[in-house]
Amino acid sequence: MSVETGHPLLSVRNLAMRFGGIQALADVNFDIRQGSISAMIGPNGAGKTTVFNCITGFYRATGGSIHYRSDSHDINLVQVLGEKLHLKDFLNPPRLANRLYYKLFGGSHLVAQAGVARTFQNIRLFREMTAIENLLVAQHMQIIRNPISGVLQTPAFRRSEQDSIDRAHIWLKVVGLDKDANRLAGELPYGHQRRLEIARAMATGPKLICLDEPAAGLNPKETEELSNLIRLLRDQHQVTVLLIEHDMGMVMDVSEHIVVLDHGEIIAEGTPHEIENSPTVLAAYLGEDYSNTVVAPDGTTEESRPQEMISA
Amino acid sequence: MDIYILGQQLLNGLILGSIYGLIAIGYTMVYGIIGMINFAHGDIYMISAYLTAILLSLIFSLGITSLPVVLLLTLFFAMAITGTYGWAIERVAYRPLRGSTRLAPLISAIGMSLVLQSYVQISQGARNQGVPILIKGVLRLGGEEQFVQITYIQILIVIASFIGMAALTYIILRTSLGRQCRATQQDRKMAAILGINTNRIISTVFVIGSSMAALAGVLVTLNYGSFDFYIGFVIGIKAFTAAVLGGIGSLPGAMLGGIVLGMAEGLFSGFVSSDYKDVFAFGLLVLVLVFRPSGLLGKPEIEKV
Amino acid sequence: MPIQQKTSLRKALLDGFWSGILALIIFGPISGLVLKGYEVQNELMRPLLIALSVAVGRFLISYLIQTTKGRYYLGKLVGKRDAGVTVASLTKSKYQHLLIPVLVLAGLSVPLLLGKYWLTVVILALIYVLLGLGLNIVVGLAGMLDLGYVAFYAVGAYTLAMGAQYFELGFWTMLPVAAIGAAMFGAMLGFPVLRMHGDYLAIVTLGFGEIIRLVLNNMLEITGGPNGASAPSPTLFGLEFTRRAKQGGIPFHEYFDIAYSPSYKYIFIYLILFVVVCLMILFVTRLKQMPMGRAWEALREDEIACRSLGINHVTVKLSAFMMGAMVGGIAGVFFATYQGFINPSSFTFFESALILAIVVLGGLGSTVGVIVAALVLTILPEALRDFAEYRVLLFGIAMVLMMVWKPRGLIRIKRKAYELGEPTA
Incomplete structure (x- = not known):
């Protein structure tokens, strides 16, 4: 497996996030290449989920930008959430209009509409709806939504409904849940719910899918299947994958590019092989003492840590 | 602008505001601890008005006439019985719903509010009720023609509500019970793990909130003299507005919100229109929720994804 | 239960x-001292009886819950606690397509069976069915608790009254205007x-x-304030159902040369309302299966x-809110035309609580559930006037009990099952 040389689909620049007095992220920079499978790792509380929520539009970053460039879109994912108005904006009417527009009509949904889908750490399915209905909801961007044609059941509407049912069926087959189509999502076994959530995210037709700890709570066999599914999504459905995961075996197995976060900063970036052998990563995960004993032979000292942050 | 009218309206606002503040405590504490709007809270206040009249009549029939004794006895029993109401409502209508859907406690609370109103209406009749005027006398500041006036009972309202607030603040900040309340408010699961009986704390909060509403109810009844089974509704919404205005979940916020709302309402009805003063208060609620949902003293919520 | 606890009478x-x-x-104090x-006045027997019960x-619950048998019976009484939602089976029962025509025919024949009084009761019940269907969109489907639903009801009613008063527009013009x-x-x-x-x-x-109620109450010059305003009755192609023509048409009974009866107006209102309710049910059913x-x-x-x-959660919520408001309007x-007269006291919070x-x-x-509940809650109180x-007390108790016992309602909600053939795409 080699890193494909696609152009960067996502460029995160100087991303900063503050909650009250706490600096959760400070100056985060990285790229996600189109068609790659990337992983974000780091100890608990390193800020992975915060980065994730910034990318998928659930947190409005307090600084920096996230540029997303696909064939059809070139947007700043921070801007569409509706930034705070500054005094300067009132001197610049077009910018004010732009900001006001996003303030009124912007929000996380625009991020998803641009082609960024996600799953959640604690599964968020529509529990009292059936599995297939979960997928139908996800396709709302691709079908006829006009309420009048829906009420009158026009032929065009029925065709569009049938198409979406067929597409939902295909996705259910991809994740191996076609038997469960008419079961309530909340009643499915845990592993199935995980896969249904991925199928639902894929049904929105994304360019980038962000998986938040997809292997949490799965047994080794299910994790193996999940890895295969992730590869299949990338290879056959042309989607770029970004995942947060604690299962290192899976991360090393499936991902081509890894970003390591600690204390709200990126401490390393590179291929799985590079990350495995990076002293800073070991230090972050296992503590300074350990890193000293391991790292000492190479002559790397604690002080040099910030300088050798970026490999790759 | 007439300085005396302005002063009078501000004073009226302060009096009204301390009442709102006392009732708002019940909303704000309950919201802080279990995150629900206790719709029946306004009706708790209404119950305390009825209790005032009933207790006064009982105390007089026992031959007690010393005014301070009458007042203290009425206050004590009204607060105790209303507190029991608060406890019972929580036990019957809200506790079984922990961990249920978001809408369930709200709907249950509305049901409880209907139950209380119609229970009082059935037992006491639909007509207006009243109490005799016990405390007479007015304090006037200013000249013969123009003055600002405050009745003694209104002075009592302001003093009593500040004493009530101070006592409550002391309990919350300085006692073990208060610490347990604050811990439960921060993180109910964690508090339970540390051995705090969270159900008991939640009950206590209902009792405290209800007795504060009773304090307000007794004072207002002594002041206005008349009430019916429907009075809890509008004052309930306004007290909730006060709680939101001050920042829901915050005790000093409830009092501050109450006074700000009371004064704003006083000024509005004095200088704009008294027919639309309720419209103004509800309008203010909407504006606060749209532009500053965390209120004057509240902390903004961070959405958990 | 592996551990058999000793039953304790003392605890109970x-x-x-x-x-x-x-x-x-x-x-x-409240119920005993009036x-x-x-x-x-001493009425202490009442609280004593309540307290005793x-x-x-x-005591009974406390005692029964300690015994295996008691728990079994209590469990039976409470019923199984489940989500209350199931998925319908793909195969339809053979009577299902017969059911709807039968119900429609029964509905159309109601005016023949009932006298004027009961007809007015049924009209009111159908109005509540409409309100229930509308609020159900907002609360039941979109999950937003709207406690001021009566505002839209008032807007609809006053639109008809004001339209007639100031622009001399009739029922049929104002119906769509009020909806929009x-x-x-x-x-x-x-x-x-x-x-x-x-x-x-x-x-x-x-x-x-x-706010709406207060504004209607205070704008004396426009709405008539607490004195209210009159609303016109519907007409049938210009034929009126009053004894004498008021809106410039011909009275219905004179045109057909039959004796005047005040019931005609109600029969007519009933029939229109029935058709509107049926259309609304169809509309809501289809909405549920639409994006x-x-x-x-x-x-x-x-x-x-x-x-x-x-x-976009805001526009989706907005669409539900508007749709609900439209049905309320x-x-x-219908309420205004049925009463012939409206004032703000018909639009209090209590009304919102009743619809809720x-x-x-x-x-x-659940659509079926809402229809049944609306009919039961409006017709039953008429039947049990005593x-x-x-x-209100019973409504309140019922709301609390429902939330504690069966939050998803008495009727199980059935979700549509989708038939999956081989995908053609």
Whole structure:
């Protein structure tokens, strides 16, 4: 497996996030290449989920930008959430209009509409709806939504409904849940719910899918299947994958590019092989003492840590 | 602008505001601890008005006439019985719903509010009720023609509500019970793990909130003299507005919100229109929720994804 | 149960005793001492009886729950606790397609069977069916608690009355105008508040409901204030149902040369209303299986997940709010025309609470449930006039009990099952 040389689909620049007095992220920079499978790792509380929520539009970053460039879109994912108005904006009417527009009509949904889908750490399915209905909801961007044609059941509407049912069926087959189509999502076994959530995210037709700890709570066999599914999504459905995961075996197995976060900063970036052998990563995960004993032979000292942050 | 009218309206606002503040405590504490709007809270206040009249009549029939004794006895029993109401409502209508859907406690609370109103209406009749005027006398500041006036009972309202607030603040900040309340408010699961009986704390909060509403109810009844089974509704919404205005979940916020709302309402009805003063208060609620949902003293919520 | 606890009569007795004492404290003063002027009248038997029954009830529960058999019977009484939602089977029962024509025929023949009084009761019940269906969109499907639903009802009713008063427009013109007007009104109210957190939305809508009522009450010059305003009756192609023509047409009975009867007006209103209700049921049923309706339900289930799928939660909520408002407006027009006269006292918070009770008892989200609940809750009180006093009390108790016992309503909600052939794409 080699890193494909696609152009960067996502460029995160100087991303900063503050909650009250706490600096959760400070100056985060990285790229996600189109068609790659990337992983974000780091100890608990390193800020992975915060980065994730910034990318998928659930947190409005307090600084920096996230540029997303696909064939059809070139947007700043921070801007569409509706930034705070500054005094300067009132001197610049077009910018004010732009900001006001996003303030009124912007929000996380625009991020998803641009082609960024996600799953959640604690599964968020529509529990009292059936599995297939979960997928139908996800396709709302691709079908006829006009309420009048829906009420009158026009032929065009029925065709569009049938198409979406067929597409939902295909996705259910991809994740191996076609038997469960008419079961309530909340009643499915845990592993199935995980896969249904991925199928639902894929049904929105994304360019980038962000998986938040997809292997949490799965047994080794299910994790193996999940890895295969992730590869299949990338290879056959042309989607770029970004995942947060604690299962290192899976991360090393499936991902081509890894970003390591600690204390709200990126401490390393590179291929799985590079990350495995990076002293800073070991230090972050296992503590300074350990890193000293391991790292000492190479002559790397604690002080040099910030300088050798970026490999790759 | 007439300085005396302005002063009078501000004073009226302060009096009204301390009442709102006392009732708002019940909303704000309950919201802080279990995150629900206790719709029946306004009706708790209404119950305390009825209790005032009933207790006064009982105390007089026992031959007690010393005014301070009458007042203290009425206050004590009204607060105790209303507190029991608060406890019972929580036990019957809200506790079984922990961990249920978001809408369930709200709907249950509305049901409880209907139950209380119609229970009082059935037992006491639909007509207006009243109490005799016990405390007479007015304090006037200013000249013969123009003055600002405050009745003694209104002075009592302001003093009593500040004493009530101070006592409550002391309990919350300085006692073990208060610490347990604050811990439960921060993180109910964690508090339970540390051995705090969270159900008991939640009950206590209902009792405290209800007795504060009773304090307000007794004072207002002594002041206005008349009430019916429907009075809890509008004052309930306004007290909730006060709680939101001050920042829901915050005790000093409830009092501050109450006074700000009371004064704003006083000024509005004095200088704009008294027919639309309720419209103004509800309008203010909407504006606060749209532009500053965390209120004057509240902390903004961070959405958990 | 592997461990058989020893049943303790003493514990049960104590439980019963303390519950009784508490009940006495609670019910004693209010229901036992009735205010007569500044005196109280002794009615202490009432709280004693209540307290006694509470004590006995608590004792029985406390005792039964300690025994295996008791738990079994209590369990039977309470029923199985489940989600209350199932998926319909793909195979339809063979009577299903017969059911709807039979119900429609039965509905159309109602005016032949009932006298004028009961006909008016049934009309009112159908108005509540409409209101229930409308509020069900907002509360049951989209999961937003709207406590000021009566505002849209009032807008509909006043649109008809004002339209007739100032522009001399009749029922048929004002029906669509009121529907659109109420929907626009819903959008106006909704847009600023729909971003709010659910509980705040409830209290803000409650405030709006009160604002509307107060404004109607205070704008004496325009609405007539507490004195109210009159509303026109519907006409049949210009034929009027009054004894003498009021709107410039010909009275119905003169045209057909039959004796005048005040029932004709109600029969006519009933028939139009029945058709509107049927159309509304069809409309709501189809909405549920459309992208819009699915988005509403998804939003009720999980707003954050919806946003992650690119659903604009504000516009989706707004569409539900407007749709609900529209149905409320239509119901308001029928209410005004049926009463012939409206004033703000018909649009109090109690009305909103009653409509909410219908939706809650019918099971949030279930169309059939809402229809049944609306019919039962409006017709039953008429049949049991002696208990009219207790109506509100019983509604309140029912709402609390439903939330504690069966939050999803008495009727199970059935979701549509989709047939999956081999995909053609």
